[in-house]
Amino acid sequence: MMSRDELERFLLLVEKLRCDERLIIVEGKEDRVSLERMGIDSARIIEVSKKPRHELMDVFEEKNARSVISFLDDDKAGKALLKRMKTWFPHVSFDESYSSKIYGMLHVSFAADISKAVERHITNYFF
Secondary structure: OOOHHHHHHHHHHHHHHHHOOOOEEEOOHHHHHHHHHOOOOHHHEEEOOOOOHHHHHHHHHHOOOOEEEEOOOOOHHHHHHHHHHHHHOOOOEEEOHHHHHHHHHHOOOOHHHHHHHHHHHHHHHHO
16 A cells, blocks of 8 residues: 555656646557546547557657657567667657656556556555
8 A cells, every 4th residue: 555655746746647748658448548547638648559650650740749658568568569669760759757657656567557556545545
């Protein structure tokens, strides 16, 4: 269970993520839903695992994305996907700081598990 200080740091980090206007890349629909449940604007969330390279390029160019927030899963497949994306888009910076902090705080490795872990921590804290 999170301490009060840890919970406050977590909530501040989530608020900072909500206010950050950059695109957020996730692997799939469950990841998107998990971030949306935390109040992240769905228009900023891009599912990348099943999109072809040219389609992603169009999205990045249309949004003038020079830096995106990566919420790819912290497993072998997610790391391989991020490596591939960095190769495909060398002009784009992939910020992993939010995901690494949130995954560490919640002890999860998958974006899809974030909202469930938040509910569990908050429920345990208050009840």
